[in-house]
Amino acid sequence: MIAASPEPRWFKSSYSGGSGTECVECAYIPHGALIRDSKYADGPTLDVRLSSWRLFIGSVRHGSQSSS
Secondary structure, three states, X not given: OOOOXXXXXXXXXXXXXXXXXXXXXXXXXXXXXXXXXXXXXXXXXXXXXXXXXXXXXXXXXXXXXXXX
């Protein structure tokens, strides 16, 4: 019998606004991260691969901006 995987542990992004209208939540999963709008917890999520997540986080930390 295969054990059910645990539910993702969601946390609010430290970059979310304080007014409660701009909250983004993230959850780490084995192959990357999930991202959702906290106002719609049962709504769609983005599934981001680990390599892309690391690149995104690195860009946020260093203030990088896309040239496009």
